[in-house]
Amino acid sequence: MKPRLPVLLARHAVLVVFAVVFLTPFAGIVLAAFQDGPGTGGFALPEHWTFDNFSAAWEQGRFGDLITSSLIIAVLVVPATIVLATLAGFGLAILRPAGHRRITGAFVAGLTLPTELVVIALYYNLDGIGLTNNYAGIALAEIALFLPFGVFWMHTHFGNVPREIVESGRIDGAGDLRVLKDLLLPISIPATTTLAVLFFVWAWNQFLIVLVLMQSPGRRTATAGLGYFVGEFSTDVPLLSAASLIVIAPVVVVYLIFQRSFVNGITQGAIKG
Amino acid sequence: MSAALTDERRDVARRRPSVPRTRRRGRNRAFLYVLPAAAVYAAFSLWPALNTVYYSLHRWDGLNAAEWTGFDNYAEVFTDAELFGSILHSLVLVLFFAAAPITVGLLLTGLLMGRGTRGMTTFRVIYFLPQVVPLVAVGVTWRWIYAEDGVVNQALRAVGLDALTSPWLARHTTALIAIGLVGTWCMTGLCMMLFVSGAQKIDASLYEAAAMDGAGAFRRFTSVTLPGLRGEISVAAVITTIAALASFDLIYVTTGGGPENATTVPGLLVYRLAFSYGEVGGAAALAVVLTVLILAFVTAIRRLTREKE
Incomplete structure (x- = not known):
């Protein structure tokens, strides 16, 4: 029983209108970024297409340095958070130490704590031990920020692994670490891939923590750098658009490649919460 | 948090004395897996959050000595x-x-x-x-x-x-x-x-x-x-x-x-x-x-x- 043609057409028309609304801002800055001269500001095809705005934004915004910083922080944050979350998720879901429910609850509670609450004292705490204006300080702050989701995610994942897999390992005399390494990790690649994709995007997009903890202009992340760039060049639309595209491009590419992992993380991670 | 954990562990041991020794030791070892994540989370998220609550009861400019002001800051938020x-x-x-x-x-x-x-x-x-x-x-x-x-x-x-x-x-x-x-x-x-x-x-x-x-x-x-x-x-x-x-x-x-x-x-x-x-x-x-x-x-x-x- 298929709907009649006019119904189908109307439905698709509405969906397309929404798609246009969602894409217009992106299309707008792409067009503006290629605009020669100051540009009108409105939605218009460039009269002369040019890459000059990108090279100008790259130079003036020091995006080479900023992207390097973003990558350094991602390299510090993503693997470490995955390792910590995997160990904790395994411990809490499979080994179940006394009080494991309460500990899991303490991690999950972190999902509702706003960054604003943490960041004030975090600045003074880290300043006291020389970790402000420092990649390691930002990395530790972000690891702590992402761990609630990571632990919760790996806990759910290991909790859904059939008990027999673990038991069979035990019968063969495998210790905890062997069970994790040889039996569980090989079937956990999709779960950890999802975490890697989410953590990369979250670390790339993080603003407040970097704004507070990093003062050296050349060592800010790309996202934080863009925040400052706006203040300096607020009227040069083509330049700002080009800078935004430079910052957006890596996460959009990661999203399009790992679309399925990303969406799984958002939907399943949220629902089980 | 660590105090709460040890308390509970003692509780469990008391309530279930029949748990075999090896199993109990295995349970203690399980903490080692949770510890690194718990330590980072506690040190860089929970502890600062608690500190922020402590600051909220003081007048402090971030440099000089803080002055205890009770709930004055909260009164100001609402007024x-x-x-x-x-x-x-x-x-x-x-x-x-x-x-x-x-x-x-x-x-x-x-x-x-x-x-x-x-x-x-x-x-x-x-x-x-x-x-x-x-x-x-x-x-x-x-x-x-x-x-x-x-x-x-x-x-x-x-x-x-x-x-x-x-x-x-x-x-x-x-x-x-x-x-x-x-x-x-x-x-x-x-x-x-x-x-x-x-x-x-x-x-x-x-x-x-x-x-x-x-x-x-x-x-x-x-x-x-x-x-x-x-x-x-x-x-x-x-x-x-x-x-x-x-x-x-x-x-x-x-x-x-x-x-x-x-x-x-x-x-x-x-x-x-x-x-x-x-x-x-x-x-x-x-x-x-x-x-x-x-x-x-x-x-x-x-x-x-x-x-x-």
Whole structure:
């Protein structure tokens, strides 16, 4: 029983209108970024297409340095958070130490704590031990920020692994670490891939923590750098658009490649919460 | 936290003396797996959060000795027009960040899940895109869209409504709504994604039964899809409400709280008070109030959407 043609057409028309609304801002800055001269500001095809705005934004915004910083922080944050979350998720879901429910609850509670609450004292705490204006300080702050989701995610994942897999390992005399390494990790690649994709995007997009903890202009992340760039060049639309595209491009590419992992993380991670 | 853990461990040992020795040792070893994550989380998240609560009871400029002032900072949050105004603004944003996206997300889900809809994957990828990019970049983009010669005004002029054009983010009456709509643009895709994944899990026979009873497409949506999405709606409401109340990036980049404090939110004032004005205690109190507000909303949403058993 298929709907009649006019119904189908109307439905698709509405969906397309929404798609246009969602894409217009992106299309707008792409067009503006290629605009020669100051540009009108409105939605218009460039009269002369040019890459000059990108090279100008790259130079003036020091995006080479900023992207390097973003990558350094991602390299510090993503693997470490995955390792910590995997160990904790395994411990809490499979080994179940006394009080494991309460500990899991303490991690999950972190999902509702706003960054604003943490960041004030975090600045003074880290300043006291020389970790402000420092990649390691930002990395530790972000690891702590992402761990609630990571632990919760790996806990759910290991909790859904059939008990027999673990038991069979035990019968063969495998210790905890062997069970994790040889039996569980090989079937956990999709779960950890999802975490890697989410953590990369979250670390790339993080603003407040970097704004507070990093003062050296050349060592800010790309996202934080863009925040400052706006203040300096607020009227040069083509330049700002080009800078935004430079910052957006890596996460959009990661999203399009790992679309399925990303969406799984958002939907399943949220629902089980 | 470690004290609570050891207490509990002792409890368990006392209650169940029959647990074999090796098993008990295995349980202790299990803590080693949890410890690294727990230590980092406690040191760089929970401990600073507790410290912020402590600061909130003091007058402190971040440098000199702090002075105990009890609940004075909290009194100020509720009596100072600027501080309390920021809380009110964040409540307005809840309508745009949570209520509107959930409504539009349900509409899109209904359309996408309808029989014979093509291109589902493409639509989903597009609708979700705003959720992926950094909010700082979103802010830059929308500043330009709302500018005097930006897309919105360009479109109004194109249809002859020149009289309605306005510098949307620069006017006291429209700035907060304009920012709210950016939130709607960002959050709708997230809601849609949650709802579609939930709707795909609804038993197809429920739809057939409803169709057999003569329910049209709209009836099937309200009597089968909507109740089936209770859990997803709850989660979407929690995530989007937190995003609204704790918003910072978007406001920082678009209006900086202006014009005339029309778009200040707690996150922005927390940042300014603590790191520009040297009022760490006041910032901390506002952050604590914000946290309590978030917890109240999350609890209320959970209660309201709980399955009645």
